[in-house]
Amino acid sequence: MSTFYVTTPIYYANGEPHAGHAYTTIAADALARYHRIKGDDVFFLTGVDEHGANIDKTAESEGLSPQAFCDKLAPIFTKLWERLNISNDIFLRTTSELHKRGIKKFLTALYESGDVYKAPYEGHYCRPCERFFPEKELSDDKICPIHKIPLEWVKEENYFFRLSKYQDRLLQHYNENPEFVYPDTRRNELLSVLESGLEDTSISRSSVSWGIPLPFDPEHIAYVWIDALPNYITALGYDADNERYHTFWPANVHMMAKEITRFHALLWPAMLMAANLPLPKQIVAHGWLTKDGEALSKTRGIFIDMDGDIATYGVDAFRYYLLREFSFGNDGDYRPTRLHQRYNADLANDLGNLLNRVLGLLNKNFDGIPAPTTPGEFDDEIKQMAQKTSETFDAHIETFAFDSALETIWEFVRRVNRYVQQTEVWTLAKPETKPRMGTILYNCLEALRYISVLLSPFIPDTAEKIQQQIGLTEFDSVAEWGRLPVDLKVSRGEPIFPRVDLKKEKAQPKKEKAKPEKKTSEKKSNLISFSDFQKMDLRVARVISAEPIEGADRLLKLEVDIGTEKRQVVAGIAEHYQPDALIGKQVIVVMNLEPATIRNVESHGMILAASDDSVVLVSPETDVPLGTQVR
C-alpha cells in the first residue's frame, strides 16, 4: 500500500476564513479522498498558524490575550471545514503542545547544522516604533519619519539562517525534479529568484513577544514563518520520531495559493536540507478567486457569499463548482450565475435526473434490481466507456486538472442518458422484452454506481446519496464494472439535486453586504497627542504638471503650486491616475516631510490619498486658496 500525505497551509489566524481558504482546502480534500478510494494510506493536514505580531495586534485591538483570541478563532475554521465536509486527519494549531515540542526539536536541529548564526544588527532604532530604520529610509538628521524624534543607535543581536548557502543545492533540486513546483509558471518564477541569488534570512524577531522562543536562546522569538513551516512534520510526531512521522514524511503534496510558494519552495526546502531531512515531493499552487471579475477585498465589501450559495445550492454544488469551473493554477472568476447554471445543467439535469428517471422505471416495473440476463446493442460500449472514463479521470487527477477530470465524468453521464434514449427502455415493459429492459436498467444503475465512485472525492455526500438510492447499504468505493448486486431494493428518494429557480431566488430579500470591519476600540498606545498632530504641516496645493518617471510603474513626478512656492513631489499613483487628468486638481500636500530621492527624482513632500486596493486622492470639497492649512 502506498502512502499519501497532503497538506494545506496552516492558515494565518488573524481573521475569519474566506472562500480562498475554502478553495485550497476543498482541493486538498478531493485529493485526499481520491487517494483513499485508491486504497492509499492517506494523511491530510490542515490547521492554523497562530503566532506573530499581527495576531498579537489584532487580539489586543479586540481586548483579548493572544491565546484567548486564537482559542476563539480556531473553532471558526474547524466548523467551516466540517460544514464543507473536509476530511482532514488533523487540525494543527501552532499553539499546541505537539507543535511546540516538534518545533523545539527542529530548531535545535537547524541550529546544530551550523547554518544558524547570530549577527549583530545595528542601526537607527525608534523606541515607540519598536523597529529599526534602514539608512536609505532616513535623511541626514536621523529622526523617526513617524514620530519625528531623534533615533537611537542600537546594537541588537539577531539570528540568521544561512539561506544563501543552499542556493546551488536548491537549483540542482529544481533541475533534477521538474515536478517539484507546479504549475510551471510558479516554477519559472522561483527559478528566476534562485538565479538572481538568495540572501540569508533572519529567523528571530526581538520586537515580537507572541511566539515560540528559540530553544538555543529563549531571549529570541522565532520568526512566524520559521515557526509555521515545520508544522508539516511536527504534526506527524517529528518530536517523538514516531511511526506516523516515518510513514508519511516526506509529504506528497503541499497545496496552497500562489502567493506563498516562495516560502514553501525555497525557504522550507532549505531548512529541511540544513536539518538533513527529506524534501516534500511537490509544491502545488493554485490561483486566486475573483468575484464577478473583481479582486476580493474586505474593505470594499467584495467577497464570496459562501453561506448564501451553500444555503441555496448545497455544499456539494459549491465544491463541484469550484473544482469544475476553474482551471487549476489560474485565477478563477467566481460568479453566482455560473454556479447556478452549473447546478441546474450538470447536477440537476444531467446527473440528478438520470438517477431519478432510471429509478422511476425500475420502481414501476421491477421489484428490486434485475439481473443483467439479456445483453444487447450499446451494452459493451457503456461498459468500455466506464473503464476508459476511469483511466482518463486518473490521468487528469495526476496533473491536478480537476476541471478536466469532472468533464470526463460528465461525458459518461451524458452517454448513459443517451443509452436510455437510444434503447427506449420505457417501451420495453411488455413481457417479451422485459428481460432486456431489466438488463438495460441494471447497466444504468451500475453506471451510476461507477460514477458515484469517481465523484466521491469531489462531492462525497452526493456520491453516498446515489448509492443509497440504488439500494446499497454500504458505500462501495471500487470502480470496477459489474459489482452491483442484483435484487437490491432501490429507494427512489427525493431528487438529489432539485432544480433551483433563479427567479424565486431573486424575489427574496437581498442579503446585506458585509460591512467593512471597524476597529471600535483603538488602543491608547495608538493615540497621538494633539501637539503631535500639529507638527504636521498640511496644505492645499494645485497640480501644475505631472509626468511619468522612467523605469517606474507606479511613480509620477508632480509639480505642485502651494501659492507661495512650487514644489516637486513624487507620488506612487501612476497605476491609478493618468498624468493629464491630474493637472489643475487641488490636492493636500504634507509640507514638512523630509525630502527623499526616489528613482533619482527628488521629492519634497507627499500627496495624501486614500489607499488600499485602489488609490483615491484626497482633495478639498470645493476649490480653496492655495496654501490653505489643512487641520
Added chain:
RNA sequence: GCCGGUGUAGCUCAGUGGUAGAGCACACGACUCAUAAUCGUGCUGUCCGGAGUUCGACUCUCCGCACCGGCACCA
C-alpha cells in the same frame, strides 16, 4: 524597465503546420421513463494586430497591443 504567462464562438475553455472544436447559453426537431428534464440537428468566430518563414499558419519566428503574475519602484 526587466522576467514569465495568457489573448480561439455570448460565457468557460480544448486544440492541430493544411484554413477550427467541446460544454453552457440560443434556435428548431424528436421523445415522454424523468427534476419544463433527456436525445438529435443547427447557429455565430477577421483563432489579438502586423510582418516573416512555408506550397500552405490559428498552430513556427520576429515586432507590436492588451490583460495577468514575479522583481525593482510606492515618502
